[in-house]
Amino acid sequence: MNRNRKYLPIMLASSLVLWPIHTTYADDDEYEEHDYEEHEEYEYEDDDEWDENQEAVQPIIEETWYSWSRSSAVALANEPLPFMKQQEVKLQTPHETAISIDVIPYQGQLLVPLQETVQYLGAEVYEYKKSKAIEVVDGDIHLIFKEGSRAVYENMAKTPMPTAALKFNGRVYVPVSVIGGALGWDVSWSNQTMVMKKRGSMNG
Structure with missing residues (x-):
């Protein structure tokens, strides 16, 4: 113990x-x-x-029918279109007589006939039916569009368009914003006419 x-x-x-x-x-x-x-x-x-x-x-990228942002972002803010149904529209540049073209409102864009529009603006156009591609040449600017594709090759750089190139009644339609942006034209709407002026020039 x-x-x-x-x-x-x-x-x-x-x-x-x-x-x-x-x-x-x-x-x-x-x-x-x-x-x-x-x-x-x-x-x-x-x-x-x-x-x-x-x-x-998330930034909203302005993608209007008359201005091409060259962005692939999903969030886009579309400018209201001047009309909502397919119709004939006058296309005017300051130094050329106005022409009538068929315009298609589609997905917030105004689609214009590619060949007719760029020829009016003084560019050269070459169509390759087998590959469904259209080549546009304007000085040192080189564009390749393909039917049904949402991409355009701008000076050999693959760049997104706001809508795909659409074939209708035998003609390929693309957003006028892309044509204007790529070829250096500002696009506006005045008196029921689509007006295009060369960028940086007061007189077009």
Whole structure:
């Protein structure tokens, strides 16, 4: 009995020393687990909020019927069209007599007959029926359109168009914004006429 009592203080002292250590570990584990869960939940909430904010502040690219942004972005803001049904429209440049062309409103764009329009603007046109491609050459500007394709090769660089080249009644139609933008013409609408002026020139 005396021998057991002799070791009792040592056992008690050991217990007192070890007890706070175990308590600290238990508290740390509980804190770390709780802290991790809160941190993880906070991160996920932050990520979701960040993604929503990214979508909310995604820049809207102006893609109008008369101006070509050359962007493939999905979020586009379309300018209201001057008319909504296919019809004949006068096309006018400052130094040429106006001509009548058939214009098709389509997906926020005004589609004009490619060959007829670029020839009126003084460019050369070459058609390749087997490959369904049309080549436009105007000085150092070189364009290749393909029926049904939403891409145009602009000086050999593949560039997106706002709509695909559309074939209708044997003619290929493309957005007038693309023709104007690529060949250096500003396009506007005045008195039921599509007016095209050479960019940077007061008189066209």
